[in-house]
Amino acid sequence: MTRTEDEALNKPIDKRLMRRLLTYFKPYAKYILLATFLTITISALAAFRPSLTPIAIDEKIANGDIPGLQLIIVILLGTLVVQGLVQYAMTYLTSWIGQYIIFDLRKNIFDHINSLNLKFFDNSPIGRLVTRVTSDVEVLFEVFSSGIVTAFGDIFTIVWIMTFMFMLDVELTLVTLSVLPILIYATIIFRRKVRESYRRIRILVSKLNAYIQEHIVGISIVQYFNKENRTIKEFEEINRSHTEQNKKSIFYYAIFFPTVELIGAISTGLIIWYGGGQAIQEVISVGVLIAFIQYSEMFFRPIRDLSEKYNILQQAMASSERIFEVLDTKSPIKDPEHPITLHNVKGKIEFNDVWFSYNDNEDVLKNINFKINPGEKVAFVGATGAGKSTVINLLERFYDVNKGEILLDGIDIRNLTRENLRDHTAIVLQDVFLFSGTIRSNITLGNEKITDNQIWEAIRNSGLEEFINSLPDKLNHKVNERGSSLSVGQRQLISFARALVYNPKILILDEATSSVDTHTEILIQHAIEELIKGRTSIIIAHRLSTIQKCDKIIVMHKGEVKEIGTHQELLSNNGLYYKLYELQYKEQPLNE
């Protein structure tokens, strides 16, 4: 975290990245052109107004020409209003462009991440992925909106002011601008100092944050060991150096602002001294003199702003690099180029000599062979880490096998599209994941083709009817993030209803181990019965009642299939299953 922040500050501007970023501008080229045109107009109008001052003063006021003065005033008011309107339009337009580009980019990243396979998610902390679609994109917004267009504006302001000044008087312009090198030099020095100081402050801030965070999380240890005072002392050290570093940056600002004012004053002084001399000799008029004073005040802001823009661009480089890295990640699991499409699946599943490992060094599955006939119900049992869940992961093609093949109705699942494969299967996971939304949206997962009748049927069959009817909003009952307002049992039943409503040919069930009250237990057992009725079912079973409903039990141990048979057969074998039975299932009551 802190490291990436440090890097973010010092990223050189990379042409290749820049070019790639610019491709996002392309669809909006017309609008960007318009915005640029508007900003040039604004800077021209702003620079134009002071040029009328000499006319107003020298020709009108000095000669007592009130109607003439009124005309000038009307022109001034007119340009002022036009400038205001154009300024408003330009500011809004640039935000609009920026927001649109960000919107496109964000969609691009999100859709891309969603298309990646599970292995990618295993290796990327969710927080980091979220950052890609949020703050990284936000950083780019500044570049896309205000950044580039207003940079043009700043440049043109400078150009226009210089143009008008030269038109009024060349010599006086050169005199006025003579302080410019000092100003530019001062700005560069200041920027460099402040940037360095900010870099240090940022490091200290993240140190401070890390320290606070760590000592909030580890408060128990601090208190167990009576180390509150020492902790506070250590904290104060970081806190103090943060304050001192801030004071340094205050110092730079305290020097810089008066310096800019002083340079401005010198420029004004020069105008008065040199221009005054000229005016006395009647080479220039007093009005021109006042106009120059006005211009010299307008001149400094755009120069300061320009150096700011460069910083924004540097930060954007780091973000865009991270974003493109995600966009360039390709999913290793691909749909075949010429897929076979299965329509009416019978549900025959075969694992032939399947080997698999998650990280290439430890085999999680070793030479797995089994066959499940259409409509058969198979229970997988074994200790934790035996490889049961991996079998499911492979069957759903969340991962591809390392060796061997998995056949569905005799066809290698790698020849099917994932959509086609998953159309025929539904999975109920042990850790029920509920999305924030309603009961309905959690059952249909947003599939609008599913009718309320179908939902209610699934609810009845999964034993949820009583519960849902007790809710005031029924199907529209709000579900919180991660379903925290529902009990463990209710959440399981909802996930059953979710599977039922999709009416799959093949059902995969990873039974939850968590204990529930007797009433819910009965509901769950009935629901499971309903769930597996008439489907090929693969169950990672923890309930004796579930196992006994199965046609076949596959016992796994340390990545291998050890025993296959029915409950009675395996018990009489007196092997691994017998031991597991003794350990896990024997004492479970059968609520039959």
Added chain:
Amino acid sequence: MNSLLALKPYLSKYRNRLFLGYIIIVLHITAMAYQPLVIGDAIDAISNGAETSVILNYALIAVGLVLVGGTFLFLTRQNIIVVSREIENDLRYDFFSHLQRLPKSFYNSRTTGDLMNHAISDINNIRNFLGPGIMYSMQTFTRLIITLYILFNINVKVTIIALAPLPVISLAVYLIGRLTYNRSLKVQESLSDLTTKAQETFSGIRVIKSFMREQYENLEFDKKSRDFFHKSLKLAKVQAFSFPMMFLLTGLSIILVLYFGGVQVMEGNMTIGNIGEYIIYLGQLTWPMIAFGWIINLIQRAAPSMKRFKDITDIEPEIADGKHTNHNIKERDIEGEILFKNVSFKYPGSENFVLKNVNLKIHKGTVLGIIGATGSGKTTLVNLLPRVFDPTSGQITLDGYPLNIIPINVLRNSIGIVPQESFLFSTSIGKNIAYSSDVIDDLLMIESSKQAGLYKDVAEFPRQFDTILGERGITLSGGQKQRTSIARAIYKQPKILILDDSLSAVDTNTEEEILSALKSIMKDRTSIIISHRISTIKNANNIIVLRKGMIAEEGTHNELLAMKGIYFDIYQKQLLEEQISKL
């Protein structure tokens, strides 16, 4: 707004510097305010065809005034802004030290993220009000008075006309600021919605993929993203106002002066130089006027932040030394004889008792083993000893003293605890082990690490005990973390050692080594060992089986086995598990 009154003690600490700062501001503004007058006079002198040397004088005076003013500006920032940083430092210090003293029950009801927000963004809001807020309001106030005085002296009528737009600017800035604030809150909400959506989608990716709902989720995200887009544009609509509004109104002031001032000049009531002065003064007033609206926004933001800050610092720590504390009790008086008398406990606000009527005697120099299912109250029981919580009813005594009369630091210094989750600080392993002392005792550190079965691991690291842990260093395995945590407790050489399921990630051989090492260290001390594994506690002098907050069985390993109760069942199951894993 009232919550900001709580800042009074913080401000009065820097009373003198703030006062000095204010004097400097007055000097700064005065110097700057007279510069345009000089320029005006210069212009008039030029119009009247004065000597070049006179004009040069004017120019030098104008520059000189800014030089003086600029020096004062420098001093202003060095005083007022620096003070605001000092106060920020004080606030954060007070906040953090207060946090250190709050009990566990406080932390149970707060998330880390929430507390971090207090420490960072709330204090930041307060700082922004204190520094720029106070400085600009002082400057604005002073500048307004001095400038008005000068302008009214030049020409009353023109001044009133020229200033007419200024209050409008302030009001406009204030209103735009408020609208901006409200709309940016909405944008923030929308962004957090969008973030949640992304977070949720990426967390639930398995469900989404197995039901082929990627398209749908993409569309849902698209909706949130679009909402953010619209809210951001709504914000942009207001924000785009502020800049044009600003120069429209200042531009208007200048135009008004040009016209009405021009007429006055024609009538001979004013000079052309006066017009130049007006133009400069109006330029000087623009920013303070804008600042005025801005300061009000700063106050609006700081007030709720200060309230949140106070909400936490006002909480009195429940568990602390008090009147009843007997300060004559010293660490050397503690021997480790523990007695629980009818102890019951429930968490504040909860209905269910976690511990019910526990009676337990732990003799000094003995080992107590505790076993029981998750949620049976094991950890709560041992947490009552260092007074992480106080019992709801009943009493605990240590060497005959009720716990609440023993000074907390004496009590906690006598207890070494190895919690369930091995939390280590991201510093060196050595510093983690020697956490209880300020200076590392190398011999003791090495000895403790040997006894905790950690030494061999550390010896393999290139930087040994200087190896840094955590994000910036190496990540230890679960077992290594537990052993470091044990070494940390051993290093403390406590009278009472508590291991809360602290050997779960350690293999059985290492476990035995650690236990036999502990046996010799803890000969004259009291140990309490919580475990899920019978093997860890079977040699304890006394074992209790907790069930739903009550002691269900008590005795030695053999006595408990003979009872053929819960303990016996657990024992049987663990034997079977061992057999299966050996297959």
